[in-house]
Amino acid sequence: MQKKISNLPFKGTKEQEEQLKAVIAENCHDKSNVMVVMQKAQDIYGYLPIEVQEMIADGMGVPLEKVYGVATFYAQFALSPKGQYNISVCLGTACYVKGSGDVLERLKERLGIDVGECSSDEKFSLEACRCIGACGLAPVLTVNDEVYGRLVPDDVDKILAKYA
């Protein structure tokens, strides 16, 4: 799956870099921990810009190409920043059958962004995700860790208003 690579400037802080270095120091004895470090790096920065991937490659002693390869392979790794509120619409089979595609369309329309993008005020980002296993509540979406279920497109405005 093609990933959207952000061209927003990298805004990492010194504290974030310290945190990442500590994570690398803890894991660099075993190269199979590359993915673990990348997951933690994403928790720290919210996404994995090339600058962060370079730090991981250097710290773990693996080629950048390998880190980049892993970052582009797995859906969870984001190469574009997430908004303050990341909205993730489930497009698993059960949700799809019950109309999550329409919910996603409505969100795109309201936010004016496409899947994988972040609004210019960095408030909302939108993604389509694989089945999150809440099929009994289909269709579902999550805003950060909050889950909303049994949705119809008209619920979109109410949900967005909660975070506006």
Added chain:
Amino acid sequence: MRLVVGEGSCGLAAGAGAVYQQLEELLAQGNEAGVELGITGCNGMCFLEPIVDLYDDEGALHRLVKVQAKDAKAIYEAATTGNLSLVDKLRISASDAEFLDRQTRIALRDCGVIDPESLDDYLAHGGYQAIGKILSQGMSQEDVIHEIDVAGLRGRGGAGFPTAFKWRAARDAKADETGQKYLICNADEGDPGAFMDRAVIEGDPHSLIEGMLVGGYAIGATEGIVYVRAEYPLAIVRLRKAIADATERGYLGQNILGSDFSFTLRIKAGAGAFVCGEETALIESLEGKRGMPRLKPPFPAQAGYWLKPSNINNVETYANVAWIINNGGAAYAAMGTEGSKGTKVFALSGKIARGGLVEIPMGTTLREVIFDIGGGIRGGKQFKAVQLGGPSGGCVPAEKLDTVIDYNELAATGAIMGSGGMVVMDEDTCMVGMARFFLDFTAKESCGKCVHCRLGTKRMLEILDRIVNGQGEEGDIEKLEELCYAIKDGALCGLGQTAPNPVLTTIRYFRDELEAHINEHRCPAGECRELITYFIDKDACVGCTSCARQCPAGAITGERKSPHEIDPALCIKCGNCKTACRFGAVRVR
């Protein structure tokens, strides 16, 4: 009195957390009756979440369903005063209760019953007796594998490979000088529509640990790894706690229960790649690489994780193991059919009246599962098909509903047992759209290693895209078929080999729908946007104006109390009017 709130992911999403919090606050304010409050995992009745189980002083269960935070007060009063009539309106109906009564639960035996965060609760329900029996009675590795063999347990992750065969191969494989072998659990439950593995880990994590202990003993592994998909954060939290508790109490670690058997267990979180459900791709991912499948042979039993002998089974498979050791393989094999023994868990979802987890003996028919247990189609519509096995499976039509659940019988329909996802579709679901949906999924999830899979699925998706957009051409079906067989033959792993199944079953059972799209540019289910027009049935319209108010395009006109009209030139086919109309006057053609 004891109150137990169902806190699986789905229960929490439906609001169980708020219910628990309210009850906790109320009990903190006053609880002279000594009411206990606890949690449990998912009992599989997703359609009734959130659920609170009230056990009275005699231990009888009163199940309260669709509980909201505002109901907490009534439940609190009922529990503290003993006046259970206060919660009568929340009680589960007799017909809904049948959902559980008709099941036979082995893998899910404790899900929704015990507190998943309590090792003591697991012990109280017979936990860790299987590994205790093996170690105290000095059962040999072969004794254990023999029992699994007698049970006829086959892999529950999809392919249905005999578990005993895999265990024997891993046990017999020669380890290198380090003597290291690995036992791996595949909890990368990626099939959309399947969530039984999540339910087991969230609801009964110790049963997975115990199954893995038995497997580790049987193959001679001292280290186990559970590969859990990243989308299941609660499962990871609960499993991590269970592993820590089991280690602290001596069920994991060195010299388990005083024997010379040692086994440690750790979790590895995936990062979102469907192909990692394939065992060799999973191993690559465990090693920190892109999850691309390896060529087999050598099989993981010979050269798996770090090229050491490794055995991989799925969560549900392991969840059956302790029961088999405790009750004997013959008891397990007494259920099911000639070729498929025991029980299987299915995740019922889609347009079904009662969606959730269903565990039934093999040999049950699809009709019994969907209509007797699942309650049939929601909203009284017509059943059209059931999708089995996710992107690797296929759609089984109404005329095949009497097919029994059995690996071979299901394969004969063109679908597969798969991991147990059962997505039910009604007359409003377009089967061509469904096939396109799955191809879109596999095309995106193809790892790109094999040309047939990488490009073949893409080409198929393009053809299906054209068809649902009304640009289908004569010969498209034949082209699709040709690509299907080429991909099946040319792909290295299960993802590619099974990717064409949804399209093949659509061609086989719903050819008329495909032809309607291609030849007449018509979508019989009324779902493909490019092929449909919305219109208002003048006789049914009462002129309530609710459709016009919902229309974002201003395409609906008409006077109040007289029939309205949709201007097809302005209509964007969002379907809002159809949802808004309470008289069924908005139609699609």
